[in-house]
Amino acid sequence: MKKNKLFCPACGSSNLTAKYEAKYIYSYIIDSDSPGTLNKDEFYPFLYDKREQVESKQYVECGACKTQYPCTFTTDNKGIDSAVLKKAIHKV
Numbered sequence: 001m002k003k004n005k006l007f008c009p010a011c012g013s014s015n016l017t018a019k020y021e022a023k024y025i026y027s028y029i030i031d032s033d034s035p036g037t038l039n040k041d042e043f044y045p046f047l048y049d050k051r052e053q054v055e056s057k058q059y060v061e062c063g064a065c066k067t068q069y070p071c072t073f074t075t076d077n078k079g080i081d082s083a084v085l086k087k088a089i090h091k092v
Contacts, residue, residue, distance in 0.1 A: 006085055008062035015063035018071065018085065023055040060088055 007014045027050040028036035028043075038047035060069045071088035 006089060008065060008067060009089060010067040011062060011065040013062055013064035016060055016085075016089070017063060018060050018073065019058070020073075021055075021057040022053055025052045025054055026050070027052075060085055 006016055008016060026045070026048040028039070029049045031037060036043065036047050036049055038049065058071050058073055060071050061067070069088045071084060073084055
């Protein structure tokens, strides 16, 4: 494991976590057998007809002092670029 060279400017801790919070609205079409066209005999909440992301928040959080640093990264890449993290933490 690589040594963590990033630290919290507020307290100096290296206990940092990148977090992605999201809020979704799940929709189920009401039909004769159960809510949702993908549900046949029983209702399963994971078989939704439509999902809309209505809010999201991305940030780096210090585990020691809980300071949050806004950061923009995507969920479809293979990780978070360290340059993006450094920029977010030292922008404050």
